[in-house]
Amino acid sequence: MYLPRLLNILEVVARAGKPLSVKEISESTNFPKPSCYKLVQDLIKDDLLIKGKGNKFILGERLKQLVKLDHQDLDISSIAEPLLKKSAHRFGVTFFLSRLRKKGVEIIYVETPQNSQVSFLHPGFGFRPLHACSCAKVIAAFSSESFQLSIIRSRLKSYTRNTRTNSNLLQTEFKHIRAKGYAECVQEIEVGMCSVAAPVFVQDLGVFLSLGATGPLRLFANDFRETIGAYLIELSKEFGDLIYNRNAWANGTIALAS
Incomplete structure (x- = not known):
C-alpha cells in the first residue's frame, strides 16, 4: 500500500497545476492528514517533491529528470x-x-x-x-x-x-x-x-x-x-x-x- 499512496500523491500534485498544501493533498487523496504529511516528507527526502512558498508543494527535480x-x-x-x-x-x-x-x-x-x-x-x-x-x-x-x-x-x-x-x-x-x-x-x-x-x-x-x-x-x-x-x-x-x-x-x- 505504501508505493500506491506515494504515486497517488504525485498524481494529485501533478494534476493540480499549482502548489498544494498537505491539507489540500489530504482532501484530494482521502488520506488522513498525519499519514499524508509523513508520505509528503518521504517524497521530499528523495527529491520527488519540493516545498515552495507558504508550505505548499510541487514536483521535485528528480522526478522531472526521470521524465x-x-x-x-x-x-x-x-x-x-x-x-x-x-x-x-x-x-x-x-x-x-x-x-x-x-x-x-x-x-x-x-x-x-x-x-x-x-x-x-x-x-x-x-x-x-x-x-x-x-x-x-x-x-x-x-x-x-x-x-x-x-x-x-x-x-x-x-x-x-x-x-x-x-x-x-x-x-x-x-x-x-x-x-x-x-x-x-x-x-x-x-x-x-x-x-x-x-x-x-x-x-x-x-x-x-x-x-x-x-x-x-x-x-x-x-x-x-x-x-x-x-x-x-x-x-x-x-x-x-x-x-x-x-x-x-x-x-x-x-x-x-x-
Whole structure:
C-alpha cells in the first residue's frame, strides 16, 4: 500500500497545476492528514517533491529528470528532422541535435546540406564536453547554478588554445550565453571549426536539448554566427513546442511532470 499512496500523491500534485498544501493533498487523496504529511516528507527526502512558498508543494527535480530520461532519441530526432533539414537547405551548413546525458552532452542527430555548392563539416556523433562546445555550453548555461558549479569546479581539459579552462572566464561566459540566448564555439574543440547552438525549452522540463549549426571558420564569421544564433533561438522554440504539443512523452509522462 505504501508505493500506491506515494504515486497517488504525485498524481494529485501533478494534476493540480499549482502548489498544494498537505491539507489540500489530504482532501484530494482521502488520506488522513498525519499519514499524508509523513508520505509528503518521504517524497521530499528523495527529491520527488519540493516545498515552495507558504508550505505548499510541487514536483521535485528528480522526478522531472526521470521524465527526461524516459524520452527516446528516435522520437525527438524524428520531430527534429524536418526542422534541421529545411535549415541545412536554407543556410548550406550542417545542423544538429544534442541532448544532456549525465555529465556530458551527446550529439544524437545530424542533418547535412544537400547539393551544397560549398564544403561543409560533419560534427560526428557522441559526447561533447560541457565547457568547450556550443551545444553543451548552452545547456549548461541554462541549467541550475549547482550544475554549473560542478562543471566550473571540475578539471577542464584543453583541446585547443581557444578552450576556456579558467573557471572565472567560463562562469562569465555562461552569463553571456544566457543574455544572448545562444552559445558559440570558435575553434575550442578543433582548429578551423566553429559552431553555434541554442537551448530547447520544453514546458515544465527545462533545458536538456539543444539545436546547433556547425561549419568552417571562414564561413562562420561574426556576422554569420550572429545570424545563425538568432535563427536557432526561434527554431528551438518551434522544436520545443512541437515536442510538448505532440505529446511526445511516452505513456503520458508529460502530464506527470507538469
